[in-house]
Amino acid sequence: MIKRPKLSGTGKERKTNASGLTRGAKFRVKNARGRKISSVRWLQRQLNDPYVDAARLDGYRARSAYKLLELDEKFSFLKKSRVIVDLGAAPGSWAQVALKLCGRKARVVGIDLLEVAPLEGATFLEMDFATDEAEAALLDLCQGPVDLVMSDMAAATTGHQQTDHIRTLALVELAFDFARKTLGEGGVFVTKVFRGGADQAMLAEIRKCFASVRHFKPPASRSGSAETYLVAKGFKVSSRHLEKESD
Numbered sequence: 001m002i003k004r005p006k007l008s009g010t011g012k013e014r015k016t017n018a019s020g021l022t023r024g025a026k027f028r029v030k031n032a033r034g035r036k037i038s039s040v041r042w043l044q045r046q047l048n049d050p051y052v053d054a055a056r057l058d059g060y061r062a063r064s065a066y067k068l069l070e071l072d073e074k075f076s077f078l079k080k081s082r083v084i085v086d087l088g089a090a091p092g093s094w095a096q097v098a099l100k101l102c103g104r105k106a107r108v109v110g111i112d113l114l115e116v117a118p119l120e121g122a123t124f125l126e127m128d129f130a131t132d133e134a135e136a137a138l139l140d141l142c143q144g145p146v147d148l149v150m151s152d153m154a155a156a157t158t159g160h161q162q163t164d165h166i167r168t169l170a171l172v173e174l175a176f177d178f179a180r181k182t183l184g185e186g187g188v189f190v191t192k193v194f195r196g197g198a199d200q201a202m203l204a205e206i207r208k209c210f211a212s213v214r215h216f217k218p219p220a221s222r223s224g225s226a227e228t229y230l231v232a233k234g235f236k237v238s239s240r241h242l243e244k245e246s247d
């Protein structure tokens with residue numbers, strides 16, 4: 001069982017006003033004057049978020065650590081993993097969770113557009129995963145079959161819903177492609193997807209390659225966020241040939 005942060009209050013008192021600011025919240029941003037509404041809203045949400053508190057106390061670099069912990073609590077895939085690829089790794093909280101739960105024998109190979117501070121047991125590349133060079137560099141570091149490919153990549157949002165949806169789908173497709181090339185028999189693929197889950201054609205492809213495919217929104221994922229996660233377990237190495245046939 002993971003330690004789940006306590007959510008205080010009944011929920012009724014945490015109403016949001018027209019500016020999106022939370023009434024009745026435990027902490028208010030006192031020096032809000034001169035700040036943009038969006039940044040006040042972000043600060044207030046951070047100050048009142050029990051997962052932010054818990055991450056600080058547990059030594060995780062980000063609250064998103066609890067999303068992976070909750071995904072693992074439901075689908076148990078971390079303990080058995082030895083070689084783990086972490087796509088969109090910054091600031092490194094998923095890598096921290098993976099190394100903590102998988103033990104000393106595990107190795108994490110991560111990539112992000114941003115620099116990730118060093119972590120014992122992990123190697124991070126500061127590169128764009130969408131480039132051929134990044135894929136080659138990752139393959140080089142993995143040195144053999146991978147047990148778990150996890151992607152928490154999120155493209156910077158433009159505010160244009162359709163554009164954001166397409167950019168996210170492109171990242172999921174790239175991550176799936178990489179998982180299909182690198183996973184060993186029985187391997188696991190975990191990826192962030194957005195509302196509505198993966199695109200139907202891609203979902204059909206994913207189903208062909210794995211024994212089970214499920215969508216799940218962990219409690220640590222904010223209810224207002226469109227993100228959810230796809231967990232595909234039991235990779236079938238023989239499905240790599242399906243890709244070649246349809247090429």
Ligand SMILES: C[S@@+](CC[C@H](N)C(=O)[O-])C[C@H]1O[C@@H](n2cnc3c(N)ncnc32)[C@H](O)[C@@H]1O
Nearest residue numbers: 064088090091092093094112113129152153154
């Ligand atoms: C939500 S954060 C990941 C948080 C991370 N799982 C953690 O717990 O610390 C999403 C990350 O995806 C990265 N990202 C987005 N597009 C990327 C790309 N094309 N290549 C590499 N990283 C990318 C972003 O830079 C960002 O750091």
